[in-house]
Amino acid sequence: MRLLITGGCGFIGSNFIRYILKRYPNYKIVNLDKLTYAGNLDNLKDVKENKNYKFIKGDICNYKTVDSLVKGIEVIINFAAETHVDRSIVDASNFIKTNYNGTYILLEAALKNKIKYFLQISTDEVYGSRVKGFFKESDTLNPSSPYSASKAAADLLAVSYFKTYKLPVFIARSSNNFGPCQYPEKVIPLFITNILQNKKLPLYSRGENIRDWLFVLDNCLAIDLILHKGLPGEIYNISAGNYLKNSELTKIILKKMDKPWEFINFVKDRPGHDFRYAMDSLKIAKLGWKPRYKFLNALDLTINWYRENSLWWKKLKAKF
Ligand SMILES: NC(=O)c1ccc[n+]([C@@H]2O[C@H](COP(=O)([O-])OP(=O)(O)OC[C@H]3O[C@@H](n4cnc5c(N)ncnc54)[C@H](O)[C@@H]3O)[C@@H](O)[C@H]2O)c1
The missing domain is CATH 3.40.50.720 (NAD(P)-binding Rossmann-like Domain)
Structure with missing residues:
Protein backbone atom coordinates (compact mmCIF):
# COMPACT_ATOMS: atom_id res chain seq x y z
CA MET A 1 0.00 0.00 0.00
CA PHE A 178 -0.52 10.90 25.42
CA GLY A 179 2.86 9.24 24.91
CA PRO A 180 6.37 9.83 23.51
CA CYS A 181 7.05 12.82 21.22
CA GLN A 182 4.10 14.94 22.34
CA TYR A 183 4.93 18.64 22.17
CA PRO A 184 5.53 19.87 25.73
CA GLU A 185 2.78 22.50 25.66
CA LYS A 186 0.13 19.77 26.12
CA VAL A 187 -0.81 18.93 29.67
CA ILE A 188 0.86 15.55 30.30
CA PRO A 189 4.29 16.37 28.77
CA LEU A 190 4.10 19.91 30.18
CA PHE A 191 3.58 18.60 33.71
CA ILE A 192 6.20 15.83 33.42
CA THR A 193 8.84 18.19 32.02
CA ASN A 194 7.97 20.97 34.51
CA ILE A 195 8.55 18.50 37.34
CA LEU A 196 11.86 17.47 35.77
CA GLN A 197 12.77 21.18 35.71
CA ASN A 198 11.51 21.69 39.27
CA LYS A 199 8.82 24.11 38.03
CA LYS A 200 5.23 24.34 39.27
CA LEU A 201 2.30 22.84 37.34
CA PRO A 202 -0.26 25.36 36.02
CA LEU A 203 -3.68 23.74 36.54
CA TYR A 204 -6.80 25.40 35.13
CA SER A 205 -9.38 26.49 37.66
CA ARG A 206 -9.70 23.78 40.37
CA GLY A 207 -8.85 20.91 37.98
CA GLU A 208 -12.46 19.64 37.92
CA ASN A 209 -12.62 19.16 34.11
CA ILE A 210 -12.71 15.56 32.96
CA ARG A 211 -10.68 14.09 30.10
CA ASP A 212 -10.51 10.58 28.67
CA SER A 239 -11.85 5.92 23.54
CA ALA A 240 -10.05 3.78 26.10
CA GLY A 241 -12.42 4.92 28.87
CA ASN A 242 -9.71 6.34 31.15
CA TYR A 243 -11.77 9.23 32.57
CA LEU A 244 -9.96 11.46 35.03
CA LYS A 245 -10.49 14.90 36.47
CA ASN A 246 -7.47 17.03 35.61
CA SER A 247 -6.75 17.30 39.35
CA GLU A 248 -6.71 13.46 39.60
CA LEU A 249 -4.39 13.19 36.62
CA THR A 250 -2.07 15.77 38.20
CA LYS A 251 -2.09 13.94 41.52
CA ILE A 252 -1.09 10.69 39.80
CA ILE A 253 1.79 12.37 37.94
CA LEU A 254 2.99 14.12 41.10
CA LYS A 255 2.90 10.86 43.04
CA LYS A 256 4.75 8.92 40.34
CA MET A 257 7.42 11.64 40.24
CA ASP A 258 7.69 12.08 44.04
CA LYS A 259 6.45 15.65 44.24
CA PRO A 260 3.92 17.10 46.71
CA TRP A 261 0.47 18.55 45.92
CA GLU A 262 1.90 22.02 46.67
CA PHE A 263 3.66 21.81 43.31
CA ILE A 264 0.37 22.84 41.71
CA ASN A 265 -0.25 26.43 40.74
CA PHE A 266 -3.98 26.98 40.10
CA VAL A 267 -4.47 29.38 37.17
CA LYS A 268 -7.47 31.21 35.70
CA ASP A 269 -9.73 28.92 33.64
CA ARG A 270 -9.56 28.81 29.84
CA PRO A 271 -12.54 30.59 28.19
CA GLY A 272 -15.12 28.12 26.80
CA HIS A 273 -13.36 25.28 28.64
CA ASP A 274 -15.29 22.06 27.98
CA PHE A 275 -16.16 20.31 31.23
CA ARG A 276 -16.15 16.69 30.10
CA TYR A 277 -15.51 14.69 26.93
CA ALA A 278 -16.93 11.19 26.73
CA MET A 279 -17.52 8.93 23.76
CA ASP A 280 -19.10 5.55 23.19
CA SER A 281 -16.65 3.46 21.17
CA LEU A 282 -18.73 0.33 20.68
CA LYS A 283 -18.50 0.69 16.90
CA ILE A 284 -14.72 0.33 16.75
CA ALA A 285 -14.87 -2.40 19.40
CA LYS A 286 -17.09 -4.32 16.95
CA LEU A 287 -14.30 -4.00 14.35
CA GLY A 288 -12.06 -5.79 16.87
CA TRP A 289 -10.28 -2.92 18.67
CA LYS A 290 -9.64 -2.68 22.34
CA PRO A 291 -6.87 -0.77 24.11
CA ARG A 292 -3.77 -2.89 24.79
CA TYR A 293 -2.13 -0.51 27.24
CA LYS A 294 -3.25 0.02 30.82
CA PHE A 295 -3.35 3.73 31.65
CA LEU A 296 -0.90 3.65 34.58
CA ASN A 297 1.63 1.49 32.71
CA ALA A 298 1.42 3.73 29.65
CA LEU A 299 1.92 6.77 31.87
CA ASP A 300 5.06 5.15 33.32
CA LEU A 301 6.34 4.52 29.78
CA THR A 302 5.65 8.17 28.94
CA ILE A 303 7.34 9.57 32.07
CA ASN A 304 10.38 7.39 31.37
CA TRP A 305 10.50 8.55 27.77
CA TYR A 306 10.61 12.22 28.85
CA ARG A 307 13.22 11.41 31.51
CA GLU A 308 15.42 9.70 28.91
CA ASN A 309 14.91 12.27 26.14
CA SER A 310 15.57 15.56 27.89
CA LEU A 311 17.53 16.89 24.89
CA TRP A 312 14.41 16.43 22.75
CA TRP A 313 12.10 18.52 24.96
CA LYS A 314 14.63 21.01 26.36
CA LYS A 315 15.25 22.32 22.84
CA LEU A 316 11.51 22.89 22.40
CA LYS A 317 10.87 24.39 25.83
CA ALA A 318 13.75 26.83 25.35
CA LYS A 319 11.56 28.50 22.69
CA PHE A 320 8.50 28.99 24.98
N1 LIG B 1 -3.04 15.01 20.48
C1 LIG B 1 -4.26 14.64 20.81
O1 LIG B 1 -4.55 14.36 21.98
C2 LIG B 1 -5.31 14.48 19.75
C3 LIG B 1 -6.54 13.90 20.11
C4 LIG B 1 -7.51 13.72 19.13
C5 LIG B 1 -7.26 14.09 17.82
N2 LIG B 1 -6.06 14.68 17.49
C6 LIG B 1 -5.84 15.03 16.09
O2 LIG B 1 -4.74 14.25 15.64
C7 LIG B 1 -3.98 14.97 14.66
C8 LIG B 1 -2.52 15.03 15.07
O3 LIG B 1 -2.45 15.63 16.37
P1 LIG B 1 -1.04 15.81 17.09
O4 LIG B 1 -1.30 15.95 18.53
O5 LIG B 1 -0.10 14.78 16.58
O6 LIG B 1 -0.61 17.24 16.50
P2 LIG B 1 0.78 18.01 16.53
O7 LIG B 1 0.45 19.42 16.82
O8 LIG B 1 1.75 17.31 17.41
O9 LIG B 1 1.31 17.86 15.04
C9 LIG B 1 0.70 18.48 13.95
C10 LIG B 1 1.61 18.30 12.75
O10 LIG B 1 0.97 18.89 11.61
C11 LIG B 1 1.95 19.66 10.89
N3 LIG B 1 1.23 20.73 10.17
C12 LIG B 1 0.56 21.78 10.70
N4 LIG B 1 0.06 22.54 9.72
C13 LIG B 1 0.41 21.96 8.54
C14 LIG B 1 0.16 22.27 7.17
N5 LIG B 1 -0.54 23.35 6.82
N6 LIG B 1 0.66 21.45 6.23
C15 LIG B 1 1.38 20.35 6.58
N7 LIG B 1 1.65 20.01 7.85
C16 LIG B 1 1.16 20.81 8.83
C17 LIG B 1 2.88 20.20 11.97
O11 LIG B 1 4.12 20.61 11.44
C18 LIG B 1 2.97 18.99 12.90
O12 LIG B 1 4.01 18.13 12.47
C19 LIG B 1 -4.62 16.35 14.56
O13 LIG B 1 -5.47 16.35 13.44
C20 LIG B 1 -5.44 16.48 15.84
O14 LIG B 1 -6.56 17.31 15.64
C21 LIG B 1 -5.08 14.88 18.43
Missing part, protein backbone atom coordinates in the same frame (compact mmCIF):
# COMPACT_ATOMS: atom_id res chain seq x y z
CA ARG A 2 1.23 3.54 -0.79
CA LEU A 3 0.23 6.14 1.75
CA LEU A 4 0.42 9.91 1.90
CA ILE A 5 0.56 10.85 5.56
CA THR A 6 0.21 14.53 6.38
CA GLY A 7 1.49 16.06 9.61
CA GLY A 8 3.71 13.03 10.14
CA CYS A 9 6.35 15.02 12.03
CA GLY A 10 3.94 15.79 14.85
CA PHE A 11 3.09 13.69 17.87
CA ILE A 12 0.52 11.14 16.67
CA GLY A 13 1.64 11.16 13.02
CA SER A 14 5.24 10.27 13.91
CA ASN A 15 4.15 7.45 16.21
CA PHE A 16 1.84 6.20 13.46
CA ILE A 17 4.54 6.27 10.76
CA ARG A 18 6.96 4.33 12.96
CA TYR A 19 4.19 1.84 13.77
CA ILE A 20 3.23 1.31 10.08
CA LEU A 21 6.82 0.92 8.84
CA LYS A 22 7.36 -1.81 11.43
CA ARG A 23 4.01 -3.56 11.06
CA TYR A 24 3.87 -3.50 7.22
CA PRO A 25 7.42 -3.74 5.83
CA ASN A 26 6.13 -3.52 2.25
CA TYR A 27 4.07 -0.31 2.67
CA LYS A 28 5.46 2.92 1.28
CA ILE A 29 4.95 6.22 3.07
CA VAL A 30 5.28 9.80 1.89
CA ASN A 31 5.15 12.22 4.82
CA LEU A 32 4.05 15.76 3.92
CA ASP A 33 4.64 18.18 6.78
CA LYS A 34 5.02 21.94 6.92
CA LEU A 35 7.24 21.73 10.02
CA THR A 36 5.37 24.29 12.06
CA TYR A 37 6.52 24.82 15.66
CA ALA A 38 4.88 21.42 16.42
CA GLY A 39 6.56 19.49 13.60
CA ASN A 40 9.89 17.98 14.47
CA LEU A 41 12.24 15.97 12.25
CA ASP A 42 13.82 14.49 15.39
CA ASN A 43 10.57 12.55 15.93
CA LEU A 44 11.41 10.32 12.95
CA LYS A 45 15.19 10.40 12.78
CA ASP A 46 15.35 6.64 13.43
CA VAL A 47 13.40 5.90 10.21
CA LYS A 48 14.69 8.64 7.93
CA GLU A 49 16.91 6.19 6.00
CA ASN A 50 14.16 3.57 5.66
CA LYS A 51 13.72 2.88 1.92
CA ASN A 52 9.93 2.86 2.34
CA TYR A 53 9.85 6.33 3.88
CA LYS A 54 10.12 9.74 2.23
CA PHE A 55 9.75 13.15 3.85
CA ILE A 56 8.54 16.20 1.93
CA LYS A 57 8.43 19.62 3.54
CA GLY A 58 5.27 21.36 2.37
CA ASP A 59 1.87 22.74 3.16
CA ILE A 60 -1.40 20.81 2.81
CA CYS A 61 -3.01 24.13 1.80
CA ASN A 62 -0.97 24.18 -1.41
CA TYR A 63 -2.96 22.31 -4.08
CA LYS A 64 -0.03 22.02 -6.51
CA THR A 65 2.19 20.36 -3.90
CA VAL A 66 -0.55 18.00 -2.75
CA ASP A 67 -1.66 17.09 -6.28
CA SER A 68 1.90 16.24 -7.35
CA LEU A 69 2.40 13.99 -4.31
CA VAL A 70 -0.89 12.16 -4.63
CA LYS A 71 0.05 10.59 -7.98
CA GLY A 72 0.47 6.86 -7.38
CA ILE A 73 -0.82 7.11 -3.81
CA GLU A 74 -3.65 4.82 -2.66
CA VAL A 75 -4.46 6.25 0.76
CA ILE A 76 -4.32 9.72 2.34
CA ILE A 77 -4.28 9.94 6.14
CA ASN A 78 -4.63 13.52 7.31
CA PHE A 79 -3.01 14.18 10.69
CA ALA A 80 -1.84 17.69 9.75
CA ALA A 81 -3.45 20.31 11.93
CA GLU A 82 -3.02 23.18 14.30
CA THR A 83 -3.86 21.41 17.53
CA HIS A 84 -3.50 23.55 20.63
CA VAL A 85 -6.82 24.93 21.93
CA ASP A 86 -5.16 27.81 23.84
CA ARG A 87 -3.40 29.00 20.67
CA SER A 88 -6.71 28.87 18.76
CA ILE A 89 -8.24 31.19 21.36
CA VAL A 90 -5.45 33.73 20.84
CA ASP A 91 -5.56 33.54 17.02
CA ALA A 92 -7.78 31.19 15.03
CA SER A 93 -6.52 32.07 11.54
CA ASN A 94 -4.05 29.20 11.08
CA PHE A 95 -6.62 26.77 12.49
CA ILE A 96 -9.13 27.73 9.83
CA LYS A 97 -6.45 27.63 7.11
CA THR A 98 -4.88 24.28 7.91
CA ASN A 99 -7.67 22.38 9.61
CA TYR A 100 -10.45 23.40 7.26
CA ASN A 101 -8.95 24.73 4.01
CA GLY A 102 -6.11 22.20 4.14
CA THR A 103 -8.58 19.33 4.48
CA TYR A 104 -10.55 20.74 1.53
CA ILE A 105 -7.39 20.76 -0.64
CA LEU A 106 -6.59 17.16 0.33
CA LEU A 107 -10.17 16.03 -0.40
CA GLU A 108 -10.08 17.71 -3.82
CA ALA A 109 -6.74 16.09 -4.69
CA ALA A 110 -8.05 12.73 -3.45
CA LEU A 111 -11.12 13.04 -5.64
CA LYS A 112 -9.24 14.14 -8.75
CA ASN A 113 -6.65 11.38 -8.37
CA LYS A 114 -9.20 8.64 -7.49
CA ILE A 115 -7.64 7.81 -4.14
CA LYS A 116 -8.71 4.44 -2.70
CA TYR A 117 -9.27 5.71 0.87
CA PHE A 118 -9.16 9.03 2.70
CA LEU A 119 -8.81 8.89 6.47
CA GLN A 120 -9.51 12.11 8.32
CA ILE A 121 -8.00 12.26 11.83
CA SER A 122 -10.48 14.03 14.05
CA THR A 123 -11.10 14.48 17.75
CA ASP A 124 -13.66 13.94 20.51
CA GLU A 125 -13.67 17.72 20.96
CA VAL A 126 -16.00 18.12 17.94
CA TYR A 127 -18.92 16.83 20.06
CA GLY A 128 -18.37 19.45 22.74
CA SER A 129 -18.93 18.84 26.41
CA ARG A 130 -21.48 16.72 28.27
CA VAL A 131 -21.97 16.23 31.98
CA LYS A 132 -23.31 12.67 31.77
CA GLY A 133 -23.48 9.91 29.18
CA PHE A 134 -21.43 9.27 26.05
CA PHE A 135 -21.46 10.68 22.53
CA LYS A 136 -22.17 8.31 19.66
CA GLU A 137 -20.83 8.87 16.15
CA SER A 138 -24.31 9.92 14.98
CA ASP A 139 -24.62 12.71 17.57
CA THR A 140 -24.73 16.35 16.52
CA LEU A 141 -21.47 18.26 16.64
CA ASN A 142 -21.31 21.09 19.15
CA PRO A 143 -17.71 22.37 19.34
CA SER A 144 -16.68 25.08 21.80
CA SER A 145 -13.26 26.38 20.74
CA PRO A 146 -12.00 27.69 17.39
CA TYR A 147 -9.80 24.54 17.31
CA SER A 148 -12.68 22.11 17.74
CA ALA A 149 -14.92 24.15 15.42
CA SER A 150 -12.30 23.98 12.66
CA LYS A 151 -12.00 20.19 13.16
CA ALA A 152 -15.80 19.79 13.15
CA ALA A 153 -16.04 21.80 9.93
CA ALA A 154 -13.41 19.55 8.32
CA ASP A 155 -15.34 16.43 9.42
CA LEU A 156 -18.55 17.74 7.87
CA LEU A 157 -16.74 18.57 4.64
CA ALA A 158 -15.17 15.09 4.52
CA VAL A 159 -18.60 13.48 5.05
CA SER A 160 -20.01 15.64 2.25
CA TYR A 161 -17.34 14.30 -0.15
CA PHE A 162 -18.51 10.80 0.66
CA LYS A 163 -22.20 11.65 0.26
CA THR A 164 -21.82 13.78 -2.86
CA TYR A 165 -18.91 12.21 -4.74
CA LYS A 166 -18.69 8.75 -3.12
CA LEU A 167 -15.09 9.49 -2.10
CA PRO A 168 -14.29 6.63 0.32
CA VAL A 169 -13.76 8.64 3.48
CA PHE A 170 -13.33 7.39 7.05
CA ILE A 171 -13.24 9.62 10.10
CA ALA A 172 -11.40 8.62 13.29
CA ARG A 173 -12.37 10.61 16.40
CA SER A 174 -10.09 9.85 19.30
CA SER A 175 -9.99 11.16 22.82
CA ASN A 176 -6.92 12.92 24.33
CA ASN A 177 -3.71 11.08 23.41
CA TRP A 213 -6.90 9.43 28.14
CA LEU A 214 -5.70 7.21 25.29
CA PHE A 215 -2.14 5.95 24.84
CA VAL A 216 -0.90 6.99 21.40
CA LEU A 217 -0.01 3.42 20.33
CA ASP A 218 -3.56 2.29 21.06
CA ASN A 219 -4.73 5.08 18.77
CA CYS A 220 -2.28 3.85 16.08
CA LEU A 221 -3.78 0.36 16.36
CA ALA A 222 -7.28 1.78 15.99
CA ILE A 223 -6.37 3.87 12.93
CA ASP A 224 -4.71 0.80 11.36
CA LEU A 225 -7.89 -1.19 11.95
CA ILE A 226 -10.13 1.50 10.44
CA LEU A 227 -7.86 1.64 7.40
CA HIS A 228 -8.00 -2.11 6.84
CA LYS A 229 -11.47 -3.06 8.10
CA GLY A 230 -13.51 0.16 8.29
CA LEU A 231 -16.48 0.95 6.11
CA PRO A 232 -16.19 3.99 3.82
CA GLY A 233 -18.43 6.84 4.93
CA GLU A 234 -18.27 5.74 8.56
CA ILE A 235 -17.07 7.65 11.60
CA TYR A 236 -15.33 5.79 14.43
CA ASN A 237 -14.94 7.02 18.01
CA ILE A 238 -11.76 5.85 19.75
